[in-house]
Amino acid sequence: MTRESIKKKYTVWIWILSIAIPVVVAILFSVKIPGVERLGFLPPIYASINALTAVLLVVALIQIRKGNRKAHERIMKLCILLSALFLLMYVAYHMTSDSTAYGGEGILRYIYFVILLSHIFLSIVVIPFVLITFVRALNGNFEMHKKIARFTFPIWLYVAVSGVIVYLMISPYY
Template identity: 80%
Template sequence: MVSNNPKKYNVWIWILSVAIPLMVAILFSVKIPIPGVERLGFLPPIYATINAITAILLVLAVIQIKKGNKKNHELIMKTCIGLSALFLVMYVIYHMTSHSTPYGGEGVVKYVYFFILITHIVLSITVIPFVLITFVRALTGQFEKHKKIARITFPIWLYVAVSGVVVYVMISPYY
């Protein structure tokens, strides 16, 4: 049963908001060799596709709520959270088994790539507590507060999803 007390979730929100980026950073330093496999190169296009699907679903979720379809909105948002978790697992597995690919572009494009990459990374960390708080506010029936923070969460999450695809497209020739 879901509690209507959002304060009980606050500890979990902050634990996850700190633990997820910290664990990803730690796991980046761990390399697990897989005998006979140089790298899991099939994963980046899969998790880039997950980012693209998430971006599309985020937009569809907003459309659904604006139409008053709360159940569809809720289902789509839960799917987005699930896809983001799946992305995270695949991303960590890839980086635990493969070395990072250096970007090979030159000139202005290189600076554009690094700008998008850095903002993507920073905002992917920043969006975690926003998504969790937004979700908890909906879960606990605080719809006015949910709506208020969702207006901040949505563009950040959408940027993270879209920029993840852009980063993949820009670096994919160098895999």
């Protein structure tokens, strides 16, 4: 296979996953599994996964700046795995539980919704960025990987950190 045919194959999969993941998550939000106990223990776990992902993203950046490509690669694969695990737990929770309404008032309510809406929007936007960045590294196209990683990293880090902030702000209302 030529580099161009590999690129085309991955591009198709990146587009499919970038569209399918948010659509499937949105559909699953409307599905409630009857007879299954509420999975109320999951939010602090998946918030912790977000926090760990944020820390590991920073550690991975430090490792690549030190020239430790192998450690960077391992940590980034772990970040992708953690993000997938987060998504599975998040969907499982929402398939067994009603959404929790934020109960704060005043300026905090507006801050919460700004963070929440930006978190949701950027969590969708970051999917193709992560996939493209990852595929470029897998293909050894490190120059192009580095170019897009400059955009992917801050978006992914914001999504991870803002997820923790959203959890902390809504946790009193569970």
